[in-house]
Amino acid sequence: MAKEKLVQIRDLSVTYQTRIGTVSAVDHMSFDIYKGEILGLVGESGCGKSTFGKALLRMIDPPGEISSGEIIFDNENIMEYDDKQMRDFRGRRASMIFQDPMTSLNPVQRIDEHLIETIQVHEPHTEREPALQRSKQMIERLGIGEDRLISYPHQLSGGMRQRVMTGIGLILNADLIIADEATTSLDVIVEAKLADQLREIREEFGVSLLMITHNIALVAEMADRIAVMYAGHLIEIGDIYDVFENPKHPYTQGLLASVPNIRFDTEEQLYKMPGEPPNLTHPPTGCRFHPRCPHAMPICSQREPSLLEIEEGWMVHCWLYQEQPNE
Ligand code: SF4
Numbered sequence: 001m002a003k004e005k006l007v008q009i010r011d012l013s014v015t016y017q018t019r020i021g022t023v024s025a026v027d028h029m030s031f032d033i034y035k036g037e038i039l040g041l042v043g044e045s046g047c048g049k050s051t052f053g054k055a056l057l058r059m060i061d062p063p064g065e066i067s068s069g070e071i072i073f074d075n076e077n078i079m080e081y082d083d084k085q086m087r088d089f090r091g092r093r094a095s096m097i098f099q100d101p102m103t104s105l106n107p108v109q110r111i112d113e114h115l116i117e118t119i120q121v122h123e124p125h126t127e128r129e130p131a132l133q134r135s136k137q138m139i140e141r142l143g144i145g146e147d148r149l150i151s152y153p154h155q156l157s158g159g160m161r162q163r164v165m166t167g168i169g170l171i172l173n174a175d176l177i178i179a180d181e182a183t184t185s186l187d188v189i190v191e192a193k194l195a196d197q198l199r200e201i202r203e204e205f206g207v208s209l210l211m212i213t214h215n216i217a218l219v220a221e222m223a224d225r226i227a228v229m230y231a232g233h234l235i236e237i238g239d240i241y242d243v244f245e246n247p248k249h250p251y252t253q254g255l256l257a258s259v260p261n262i263r264f265d266t267e268e269q270l271y272k273m274p275g276e277p278p279n280l281t282h283p284p285t286g287c288r289f290h291p292r293c294p295h296a297m298p299i300c301s302q303r304e305p306s307l308l309e310i311e312e313g314w315m316v317h318c319w320l321y322q323e324q325p326n327e
Contacts, residue, residue: 006175006208007033007056012069016049027232028068030307031315033176038202038209040219040240042255043229044277052229053178053212057090074099092122095169099181101161105153111139111164112149116169138167142197152171156182159190163197170205180212195222200261214261220244225313228252231278231288234307238314248316250293287319299324 011265015177025048041049042050047228055066058078071078078089090096098104105114115135119126136146142163153161162182169177179198199222202209211223227237228249236249247253256276257271275292278284284291290300299319307317 005038006031006035007075008058008070010032010070010072012052012055012071013067014030014051014060014064016064018063018281021282024283025064025232025280026055027283029229029232029234031227031234031237032103033208033210035175035208036202036206038199038222038226040209040223041210041212041225041229042214042216042219042226044255045214046277046278046280047230049212049230050180053096053180053210055098056176056178056210057094058086059090059096068321088122091118091169091174093174094176094178095174096178096180097162097169097182098166099184101165102153105161106164107153110150110152111156114164114168115139115149118171122172134171135167138171139164142167143193149262149296157190159186160195164192164199165280166194166198168244169209170201173205174207176208176210178210178212181214182211183215184213198222212283216256228255231283232238232280233288233317234315235289235317236315238311239306242311242314243322248314249289249309249318250295250320251289287317293319297324322326 010030012026013024016023016025027261029052032147033154041052043049051060053085054060056071058066060066060298071091078086081089112132112135116128116131117132119131124305135149139149140146144160144163148156156164166177183194186194195218198209211219213219223240225238226240226243228235228251230251236243236247243252244256247256248274254271254273258273273292278288278291284301286299286301286303287293287305290296293300305317305319305322307315307316308322310321
């Protein structure tokens with residue numbers, strides 16, 4: 001059965017104006033997010049993955065801006081929405097869970113007030129009592145007792161706060177949840193529990209989940225597809241099993257080789273990627289990975305490759321998989 005597209009990102013770029021020049025944080029990214037899928041977006045710190053997540057909700061603050069592109073969400077280009085439409089869009093259609101929920105939850109507001117307010121802002125005709133009932137059902141669904149509704153955020157554990165944030169994201173039946181390092185500050189047991197719940201929620205609500213993380217193991221466990229970013233570029237995207245089994249892009253190969261696994265032999269050295277990510281005010285010409293790439297060819301520093309489909313649904317941004325132009 002053909003997968004249905006929820007979001008079509010086309011040529012999306014985000015730039016920041018700084019005193020030392022223009023930072024090209026997200027550079028002409030194009031790909032789709034399907035309905036009901038879990039897509040893991042990975043890459044080193046500073047590669048632009050969080051910026052990309054914020055851009056999807058048009059939450060880039062000055063001096064940053066979305067400098068090009070379209071975001072087609074369920075057949076509508078949200079880049080054309082005015083501020084009021086965007087406020088309604090955030091929450092009702094798509095929402096974001098951040099690493100530290102304390103930055104999103106109001107410390108002097110009880111949990112029930114957060115949930116009721118979310119409902120009533122988007123559905124002003126909903127009375128308080130039905131909104132409260134929905135809030136109770138939602139947090140119970142997320143494994144939190146209803147007695148916790150009268151707690152303040154600081155009275156909950158980190159894992160509970162993340163589940164509350166997830167509940168706020170889901171209470172209006174959003175179609176897309178963007179989880180930006182949402183499990184990073186949790187211990188491994190709480191992280192595994194939250195990951196299980198996110199998977200169940202996907203099944204139950206049919207929501208799409210964009211999981212932005214540096215935790216490759218978590219992506220391997222949860223995601224249907226993986227997208228890899230390097231220095232503001234999408235460099236590989238494909239089915240999770242295909243990419244883990246046989247990564248194509250040299251950066252993806254290095255990234256996966258640098259993750260320890262349960263069968264890791266302690267005598268064996270983990271792969272260490274040479275060099276450092278580039279300065280995005282002056283990114284390398286051509287392929288931005290060329291100064292670190294063990295397979296770099298002359299063309300790599302001269303011209304940027306395209307993101308090309310090498311097999312159905314599997315796209316790679318590398319000259320190793322495309323014909324070089326005759327000049
Ligand atoms: Fe390496 Fe060239 Fe491919 Fe870039 S385009 S990843 S430098 S082989």
